[in-house]
Amino acid sequence: MDASLVFTVALKPTEIDNECYDMEICSKYPLELYENAEKIAPSDSGSLKRIEHILGKEGQYSGFGFSHSTTQFDAGPVYSKYVVLNTMEEKLRAQARLQGRIEAVDSKDALERVMVTHLMPDIIGNTRAFSRQHFRCTKCNASIRRIPLNGKCPKCGQDKIILTVNEGGVRKYLGIAKKLSVEFELSDYLKQRLELASQEIDSVFQNEQPEQKKLAEFV
Numbered sequence: 001m002d003a004s005l006v007f008t009v010a011l012k013p014t015e016i017d018n019e020c021y022d023m024e025i026c027s028k029y030p031l032e033l034y035e036n037a038e039k040i041a042p043s044d045s046g047s048l049k050r051i052e053h054i055l056g057k058e059g060q061y062s063g064f065g066f067s068h069s070t071t072q073f074d075a076g077p078v079y080s081k082y083v084v085l086n087t088m089e090e091k092l093r094a095q096a097r098l099q100g101r102i103e104a105v106d107s108k109d110a111l112e113r114v115m116v117t118h119l120m121p122d123i124i125g126n127t128r129a130f131s132r133q134h135f136r137c138t139k140c141n142a143s144i145r146r147i148p149l150n151g152k153c154p155k156c157g158q159d160k161i162i163l164t165v166n167e168g169g170v171r172k173y174l175g176i177a178k179k180l181s182v183e184f185e186l187s188d189y190l191k192q193r194l195e196l197a198s199q200e201i202d203s204v205f206q207n208e209q210p211e212q213k214k215l216a217e218f219v
């Protein structure tokens, strides 16, 4: 994670991100945990003490156990890789590399999940948004429903009005998604979904130039 940007002085445990409630606060893991893991039991089975169990109770602020000591509790990256890496492709490749090294991760499945939960909704959502979009003034950022007849921004009078969703935004992740799905041999189902999305996008953006014919050609 990144260095914090916001600092909260008064902390209410019931108002924090509820992902933290699953954090275990025991000092060592019991054998039961490993036995349950072997049986692929649900992660909340077993008797591991978690934050969730002490919420709203006395002791909700202190006395948390931990398994590994450190000399500096906030030592770590100041910037996450997500910020340091520039393009989405670099980010996905870095993730795939890391996943490849972890035996517990099915890297194909993990990559496919990223595609299905992040890239596909983005591609499909932006395609949809393209046809329902507004226009925007490049000078004052005013958003308008339709281009005014005089072609000028009704707020500041400037005549450069652009689309809020453009072709680049719609196609942004399509190329990467297709490339990686082939390279990492992801499922045919995903590849076909990408292909269909791609065809739909082409149908929106590829303008077939009308061809003018001479009357004589039909005679």
Ligand SMILES: [Zn+2]
Residues within 6 Å of the ligand: 137, 138, 139, 140, 141, 142, 153, 154, 155, 156, 157, 158
């Ligand atoms: Zn304007």
